Amino acid sequence: MPIINFFIYLLTMVGIYGLLAMSLNFQVGFAGLINFGQVAFFCIGAYTSSLLATKVGIPLPFCFAGGMVISGLFGYLMSIPTRSLKSDYWAIATLATAEVIRLIALNEGWLTGGPFGVMTIPQPFQFLFSRDSYPLFYLVLVLICVLLIYFALSLLSDSPFGRDVKAIRDDEELCLSLGKNTRQIKLQAMVVAGMVGGLAGALFAHYITFISPENFRPIETFLMWAMIIVGGRGNHAGAILGAVIIQLFNVSTRFIGEYVSLSPDVMASLRMLIIGLLIILFISYRPEGLIKEKKKVYYLKRRDGE
């Protein structure tokens, strides 16, 4: 039944982008790090995992892990200039870096297959399921990952580490005066975010079974930004909501194109035009997004035992 398959595909992509949105949100909404190169984590995770699987042939769990580790490492590298660069300079640098990564993937054919990308990427537990039921299994796999990451990130953001991260976002100078090693904390935040982004990339690669530099253009970063701006920064549920909304919009307008007599090119332009307008409108009139950041409230028993 094609409708069911479509929904399974849609939900799987929502899940993958949900991970990416949560990763970006952790950087932007929690740490205040304006990353315009988020797609780089996606790209590195996808390529690392798929190349490990196709060229080196190690078991798939290690490929996924490898994708996460290398992405996390890249997060570490990206965090190094944050001490010395103002936020908008760093943002531009991340944009440039992500594009350089993509160009390397495009040009170094001996490693990445160049414009032809990586093909016939193996899928985990493929042998256990029939061709028809496999997508459902993969959806469950993605959703489990989303849930795990959601809980892990929630634990992190509620912990003293999360408190430090938010404090750095709001006032880094204060944190320094309180003895916090802000560079290290930002580094850790970027590594965590990188790993989550890398996981998303690996899940994507092994789902689609074929990736190329075309999948990792800057437009992807902007889509993720739209997700966290619309859904709400500073909280993980907002990131997922944003992913749902934007992906639904994205995918459904592809569908409508079949019924309305507009060319795919026009549909694509309209789609992105609306995304741009959404970003503008939300930042201008509802900067917190749809789901606001929650206040951390301490409930304490009164001292006299009331």
Place this chain on the structure above:
Amino acid sequence: MEFSQIIVNSLIRGSELSLLAIGLTMVFDILKFSNFAHADYAVLGAFLAYTFNQVFGINLLIAIVLAALFTGLFGIAIDRILFKRLRVIGANPVSLMIISMGIEIALRNMLRLIWTSEIKTYAIAIRKPFEILGARITPLQIKIVLVGFLSMVAFHILLHKTKFGKSLRAISDNRVLASACAIDSEKMITWMWFLACAYGVIGGTMIAMEHVLYPRLGFDILIPVFCATILGGIGNPYGAMVGALILAFAENIVLALDLSWLINLGGFFNVHSIQISTGYKPAISFVMLIIILLWKPTGILRKK
């Protein structure tokens, strides 16, 4: 490639980029945020100029002037509707930057809707290029360099010999003090946007005439323009020009470099020729930008 050709190519590309970099550096300096949509304003104007000239047959100069007018008004409108509100309440410049990102996406796709993704070219008669000291340069390219140079001169005159220019410099140096001297910031900002867009349109049209015009052009030249701006130092229009030239030079020379001498140094290898693949041409400005941001984000030229 002859070294003189590299110089000539750098002059041409540098002239094109500098026209955009001037506008960007002004906005960056006076409004304190990086306008991601700047290059797209320029491309909007380039599309308008193209339509006026190539479709409606209007004289090129008039077409450019009209396009600059429209785009200038457009830039002012965007500022009034979107940026001014947040500026007045003292919002974080990062929010402005994110809005400009939204504008970039929306504007680029609006261009795609109106003019389609089809590549546009100017119908320019093919003439035999001149040869100067071993380098080839076409009449169009000579005009481009000339326009770039004259525009810089005009800007210099504007900045130093007019009241507007004095006010602009005052605001750039110290906004609070300037308003205390009864300089109407908002009016100046309006004119600044107009100027930035107008210059951008000229630059964008030059690029369109020398190469091709397509909706993604804005995004493609965004990073090179940013690189030139930051190289030259924010707020320094002369620096923007120098930065553009340096960047153009770097782009051209890196590709012409043959790195095999490096590899052959130890005498262990005998590689014939190693060059950086042309697929990396866009990456040169990106890498330069990253290097400059890490090494000297205030730019290599001091602010005037």
Place this chain on the structure above:
Amino acid sequence: MLKIKDLQKNFGSLRALDRVSLEVEGDSIFGLIGPNGSGKTTLFNVVSGFYEKDGGEILFKGERVDGLTPDGIARKGLCRTFQIAKAPEKLTVLENMMLAAKEQRGENPFSALFTRRRTARVERENLDRAMELLEVLQLVDLKNEYAGDLSGGQKKLLSLGRVFMLQPDMILLDEPTAGVNPTLTMQLMKAIKELQQREHKSVFIIEHSMKVISSICDKVYVLNFGKKMAEGTPAEIQKNEKVLEAYLGGA
């Protein structure tokens, strides 16, 4: 406890600090006064590591601390507040206090995820201490309010609370009563004195109000044009001719 020798800080040709030397002892409250622009906050900024010095030495508990990062200096036990009280917008008052707590667990991702029980225990202990301090500062009712929503005076109190959570050996207070109404000023002074006597810290306080200085300081230094002009007890300073001239005749 804090020894400053010939400290120099220039801004271009301006000598903000001109070979300043002074000493602050432990378990006491010292004051730093001077006309506007005399270099008081600059001194704090250099000592706490936020500005780089151009010359001289800073010794804290016998160790050289000039050249360390601001957070490194804070970790050594030398902490400061800011002239314009800092209040992170999206952190509550209690979160602010907990943020400043000296001993914390779970401040990195690994321990946050895998040592949750120990982290929770330390958090509870810090919570108790934070509540105690909030009671002294009379901020308890605001404990779950965003710091950004507090009034100016309340933010100053919060700064004080934060810096005491750090359990530092020495505190640099930069104009803790600036912009604060007289009643609150009394409250602040009382709190500082009480806390200092309880915890036996060393406090170095920049102030404009002679009333405040004379009510709590054991000794006072006077800065003028980046140079140390005078030193002594509050009573001595108030009679010092040069000081009077600087305040009345100068700025």
